[in-house]
Every structure is written in C-alpha cells, then in structure tokens.
Amino acid sequence: MNLTDQITAAWNWLTASSHWSGGDGIPHRLLEHLGYSALALAIAAVIALPLGALVGHTGRGGFIVVSFANLARAVPTLGLLLLVVTVTSIGLTPVIIPLIALAMPPILVNTYEGIRAVDADIKDAAKGMGMKGPGVLLKAEIPVAIPLILLGLRTAAIQVVATATIAAYAGIGGLGRYIVDGLARKDYPSVVGGSVLVVLLAVVVQLVFIGIRRAFVSQGLRGSSRTS
Amino acid sequence: MTAVADGEPLIRWNWIGDHTDELTTLTLHHLKLALLPILFGLIIAIPLGIMCVRWRWLYPPTLGVANVLYGVPSLALFMLFIPYFGIGSGGQADFTIILPLTLFSLSVLVPNVVDGLRSVPEPVRQAATAMGFGTLRRLVQVELPIAVPVVIAGARVATVASISLVSVGVLIGNGGLGQEFIDGYSRDFTTPIIVSCVLIILLALFSDGVLVTAQRLLTPWARTRRSNG
Numbered sequence: 083m084n085l086t087d088q089i090t091a092a093w094n095w096l097t098a099s100s101h102w103s104g105g106d107g108i109p110h111r112l113l114e115h116l117g118y119s120a121l122a123l124a125i126a127a128v129i130a131l132p133l134g135a136l137v138g139h140t141g142r143g144g145f146i147v148v149s150f151a152n153l154a155r156a157v158p159t160l161g162l163l164l165l166v167v168t169v170t171s172i173g174l175t176p177v178i179i180p181l182i183a184l185a186m187p188p189i190l191v192n193t194y195e196g197i198r199a200v201d202a203d204i205k206d207a208a209k210g211m212g213m214k215g216p217g218v219l220l221k222a223e224i225p226v227a228i229p230l231i232l233l234g235l236r237t238a239a240i241q242v243v244a245t246a247t248i249a250a251y252a253g254i255g256g257l258g259r260y261i262v263d264g265l266a267r268k269d270y271p272s273v274v275g276g277s278v279l280v281v282l283l284a285v286v287v288q289l290v291f292i293g294i295r296r297a298f299v300s301q302g303l304r305g306s307s308r309t310s
Numbered sequence: 311m312t313a314v315a316d317g318e319p320l321i322r323w324n325w326i327g328d329h330t331d332e333l334t335t336l337t338l339h340h341l342k343l344a345l346l347p348i349l350f351g352l353i354i355a356i357p358l359g360i361m362c363v364r365w366r367w368l369y370p371p372t373l374g375v376a377n378v379l380y381g382v383p384s385l386a387l388f389m390l391f392i393p394y395f396g397i398g399s400g401g402q403a404d405f406t407i408i409l410p411l412t413l414f415s416l417s418v419l420v421p422n423v424v425d426g427l428r429s430v431p432e433p434v435r436q437a438a439t440a441m442g443f444g445t446l447r448r449l450v451q452v453e454l455p456i457a458v459p460v461v462i463a464g465a466r467v468a469t470v471a472s473i474s475l476v477s478v479g480v481l482i483g484n485g486g487l488g489q490e491f492i493d494g495y496s497r498d499f500t501t502p503i504i505v506s507c508v509l510i511i512l513l514a515l516f517s518d519g520v521l522v523t524a525q526r527l528l529t530p531w532a533r534t535r536r537s538n539g
Contacts, residue, residue, distance in 0.1 A: 152515075156511045159474065159478075160480070161477060161491045164494070164495040168494065168498055240380060244384075247385055248478070251481070261385060261389070273389050274390070276386075277382070280382070280383050
C-alpha cells in the first residue's frame with residue numbers, strides 16, 4: 083500500500099456516512115476524546131499554575147520544580163497507564179493519571195519561568211504603587227508572564243490530545259479506539275483515519291490557543307520569545 | 311481484566327536478577343531506537359535551521375509543519391511507516407520507529423536552531439564581519455557556537471521525549487523496554503512494568519546529563535564569565 087492508497091483509503095473511511103453516527107461514530111468518539119483531554123488538562127492546570135506562580139514569585143524551590151518537571155517528562159506514559167490499569171482496574175482513572183503527569187511539566191515550568199523572568203523594574207514599580215506581594219503577583223507578574231503561561235498550557239494541551247489516544251488501550255473510548263481496534267483487526271483505513279482525526283484535533287487546539295493569545299496578551303507584550 | 315491478586319507484591323526483586331540478560335538487550339535496543347532519531351534530527355535540523363534564518367520566507371511554512379508534527383500521536387506516525395518498513399523488531403523494521411521519531415525530533419529541533427541563531431546579537435555579527443570573516447566562517451566560528459545552548463536545550467527536550475516515546479512502539483511490536491509493559495500487563499504482573507519504567511527514566515536522566523555536560527564543554531566561555539562575576 084503506497085501513500086496515495088493510504089490517503090484514498092483514509093478519505094473513504096472518513097467520509098463514509100456509517101462512521102458519523104452511533105456509539106462508535108466519529109462525533110461521539112471525538113467528544114469522549116475531548117472530555118478526557120479537558121479533564122486531565124484542567125486538573126493539571128489547577129495544580130501546576132498556582133504552584134508555578136508561587137515558586138516563581140517567591141524564588142524559592144525553583145531548582146526542585148525544574149528537576150521534578152524534567153523527571154516527570156521522562157516517565158513513559160504508556161508504562162504508567164498499564165501500571166495503573168494493572169494495579170486498579172480498567173476505567174477513567176488509569177487514563178487520567180498519566181495524562182495529568184504528562185500535562186503538568188510544561189505548565190509548571192513555563193509558569194515558573196514566566197513569573198521569574200519578569201523585569202525587576204516592573205515589580206519595583208508595582209511595589210512603589212503600594213502593592214503588596216499578592217497584588218504584585220496578580221496585577222503585575224501574571225499579566226506580564228501570560229505569553230509563557232499560555233505557551234505552557236498549549237504545549238500541555240497538544241501533548242494530552244495526542245496522547246489521549248492510548249486511552250483505548252485502557253479499554254475506554256476516544257479517537258484512539260479507531261487506531262487500537264483498527265490495528266487489532268488489521269483495518270488500516272480505520273487506523274489512518276483515526277490518526278488523521280487526532281492530528282486535525284491537535285491543529286484545532288493550536289488555533290484555539292493562537293486565538294486566546296490574541297485576546298489575552300496585552301499589546302505591549304506581543305512578539306515575546308518562546309522557550310521549551 | 312482483574313486487579314493484581316491480594317498478597318502479590320508490587321515488585322518481585324528476584325525477577326530482576328533472573329532477567330538481566332533480557333533487560334540488557336532491550337535497554338540497548340531501546341537506546342538505539344531513541345537516540346538515532348536525535349542524531350538524524352540534528353543532522354537535518356542544523357542545515358534546515360540555517361536556511362530558515364538565511365531565507366526568512368522559508369521559516370513560517372517550516373514552523374507550521376513542525377507544529378503539526380509535534381501534535382501527531384507517535385503511534386499514528388508509526389502507522390504511516392508500517393507499509394514501507396514492516397512490523398517487528400530489528401533490521402529494516404526498526405526504521406518504522408526511527409523515522410517517525412526523527413520527524414518528531416525535527417519538530418522540536420528546527421525551531422530551536424532558528425531561535426539559537428537569531429539569539430546572536432547583531433553587534434557580534436558585525437564585529438565578526440569587520441574582522442574579515444566571510445559568511446561561512448562567521449557561521450561556523452561565531453554564530454553556531456553562540457547558538458549551542460538553545461540548540462542543546464531543544465536536543466534535551468527531544469531526547470527525553472524520544473526515550474519515553476519509543477516504548478509506545480511496542481503496540482506495533484517494537485518498543486525496546488516497552489516490551490516489558492505488555493508482558494507485565496498481559497499477565498497482571500507489575501514487576502516488569504515498574505522495572506522498565508524505572509530503566510526508561512534512568513536512561514532519560516543519563517542522556518540528559520550527557521547533553522548538559524556536552525553543553526558545558528562546548529561553551530567554556532559561559533563558565534568563565536560566571537566565575538568572573
């Protein structure tokens with residue numbers, strides 16, 4: 083099967099009307115996929131955003147945060163998934179835990195780096211205007227650090243959406259079902275079609291974050307640099 | 311699928327001793343599958359990054375492709391190469407894993423090479439030109455060395471990710487240490503899963519350490535400047 087055949091087969095698979103309805107239909111699987119991804123990202127953000135902001139603001143524990151994030155990046159997601167499935171059982175928990183572990187490092191590191199890199203003059207000016215610690219953090223540091231914080235959230239979101247595919251291996255839904263089931267049945271159009279859907283979803287996530295960036299980053303900060 | 315039986319420990323330490331040969335083979339194969347993509351990625355990303363800096367119009371489309379590649383699930387990328395190199399472990403089938411991971415590493419490395427080259431201060435570039443450096447010599451002796459920290463930062467992210475992603479390859483029969491995930495999972499036996507997770511993390515930390523050391527050796531001026539205050 084060459085590339086053209088693959089594309090034709092995937093196209094036929096994607097446009098077949100039978101694939102667009104019912105429990106195994108694309109809309110339903112897409113919603114499941116988005117559901118797991120959004121839940122994992124939200125939990126990771128609730129933990130990592132305040133932690134990163136606090137560490138960046140106080141300047142204490144930065145080394146620990148960065149080392150922890152690097153360690154967490156090295157954890158193989160599939161291994162963690164299968165370990166949690168083996169110890170507990172099939173279901174939502176084994177999927178969400180590895181996805182949270184995947185999403186936390188970029189959010190944590192970018193928030194920390196973003197807050198830490200805020201110009202000392204800006205902080206001094208905020209203090210000079212009578213702000214105390216929390217005020218400086220909320221009104222000066224966070225708005226200036228927003229581009230990096232959003233970059234962290236974007237990186238995390240894309241990785242989570244791409245990796246949520248393995249949820250199928252823990253026996254639950256999402257777009258990964260097309261890939262894992264297709265692989266088991268040697269149904270390659272389903273595998274390629276499912277992969278194309280995940281890629282499109284990742285592109286949409288990118289565009290959403292570009293939109294958020296346009297809406298929330300102040301004029302004075304446009305064109306800020308990127309880090310990992 | 312049932313949970314682990316009561317009384318079964320999370321780790322049976324004697325299993326490790328009984329399987330050292332198997333673990334060594336898998337570890338070496340894992341390193342090959344994970345690190346060749348980084349090597350290939352650097353060989354492609356450096357010239358490509360240089361071209362993107364030289365011809366600015368080239369960068370937006372390249373960055374677009376890189377961003378899309380970054381979002382592709384590795385499993386999906388592996389699929390695309392199965393028709394060409396086949397399924398299995400060793401020989402030609404290794405490229406079913408190595409080439410997709412090379413593409414993935416490019417999605418991290420190319421933007422970093424470009425950012426690194428763009429981080430060269432304009433006065434430094436002008437000083438090199440004023441000293442009579444031609445374009446090529448300025449690139450090799452001034453611009454690339456200054457770009458090293460940013461390029462290595464990218465290589466570190468790509469390497470750690472690659473070492474972790476190889477294990478996904480086991481779903482198509484070639485995942486280095488990921489093999490133990492499936493063996494453990496199919497028998498409700500946690501020891502192989504934990505042991506290979508730990509080995510993968512250690513490989514990542516070790517490779518990361520090697521890259522940090524390489525950066526120190528390649529940028530001796532960074533240390534001198536710091537010690538001089």
